[in-house]
Amino acid sequence: xxxxxxxxxxxxxxxxxxxxxxxxxxxxxxxxxxxxxxxxxxxxxxxxxxxxxxxxxxxxxxxxxxxxxxxxxxxxxxxxxxxxxxxxxxxxxxxxxxxxxxxxxxxxxxxxxx
Amino acid sequence: xxxxxxxxxxxxxxxxxxxxxxxxxxxxxxxxxxxxxxxxxxxxxxxxxxxxxxxxxxxxxxxxxxxxxxxxxxxxxxxxxxxxxxxxxxxxxxxxxxxxxxxxxxxxxxxxx
Numbered sequence: 001x002x003x004x005x006x007x008x009x010x011x012x013x014x015x016x017x018x019x020x021x022x023x024x025x026x027x028x029x030x031x032x033x034x035x036x037x038x039x040x041x042x043x044x045x046x047x048x049x050x051x052x053x054x055x056x057x058x059x060x061x062x063x064x065x066x067x068x069x070x071x072x073x074x075x076x077x078x079x080x081x082x083x084x085x086x087x088x089x090x091x092x093x094x095x096x097x098x099x100x101x102x103x104x105x106x107x108x109x110x111x112x113x114x
Numbered sequence: 115x116x117x118x119x120x121x122x123x124x125x126x127x128x129x130x131x132x133x134x135x136x137x138x139x140x141x142x143x144x145x146x147x148x149x150x151x152x153x154x155x156x157x158x159x160x161x162x163x164x165x166x167x168x169x170x171x172x173x174x175x176x177x178x179x180x181x182x183x184x185x186x187x188x189x190x191x192x193x194x195x196x197x198x199x200x201x202x203x204x205x206x207x208x209x210x211x212x213x214x215x216x217x218x219x220x221x222x223x224x225x226x227x
Contacts, residue, residue: 004157031213043158043204043217055213090157097213099146100165105157 002026004106006091012112015081021109023074023091029104031097032074034066037088037108049074050097081113116141118205120218127195128226135190135221137205147188148206148215149179158204164188175199195225 004025013019034046048056049068065077088110092103117140127133150158162173169181179190205218
């Protein structure tokens with residue numbers, strides 16, 4: 001596998017379910033990101049990890065819980081979600097969090113909350 | 115505060131014609147500016163970036179962008195559009211200090227055969 005991979009690609013869950021999204025990067029990067037992409041809305045940054053430490057939490061509701069066990073893996077744990085949380089969740093990585101470094105994105109997980 | 119604006123929701127162009135996707139920015143200090151592309155059912159893909167130096171930046175797939183400090187613009191261009199260029203294009207600027215990046219709302223490009 002190369003680049004940034006995300007699993008699952010599609011997820012349908014009820015509001016009472018607990019599920020997790022997984023992201024893995026094979027680029028040797030040290031910074032990883034979670035974004036939410038909803039129709040008709042700008043890309044929203046959710047969380048940033050740099051060298052496994054969380055550096056940004058963009059006022060995300062506690063029903064979203066990130067986990068970064070190492071620089072290659074990033075998880076987003078989901079529980080008691082709302083229908084408005086349905087969106088495309090994108091993971092990205094960069095060499096580090098510096099301004100001049102571009103981000104590499106995974107294909108995303110399309111989440112539908114019923 | 116940093117911000118970017120993409121004034122066009124959609125751009126239509128005929129195959130073979132030149133294309134321009136517009137982006138303006140508001141940044142304190144010297145800007146770093148990026149363009150990304152998103153094809154259907156895919157994540158964003160880096161196209162090019164301006165850090166410093168030459169105002170004309172060349173990137174992937176024949177795209178280039180012109181940094182214009184006086185007009186605070188960073189328009190994406192390609193001399194001859196392909197149908198396969200049809201996608202969603204995002205301009206982006208990082209926050210000073212890094213870690214956070216602001217993305218524009220996106221411009222959908224349609225290239226007609």
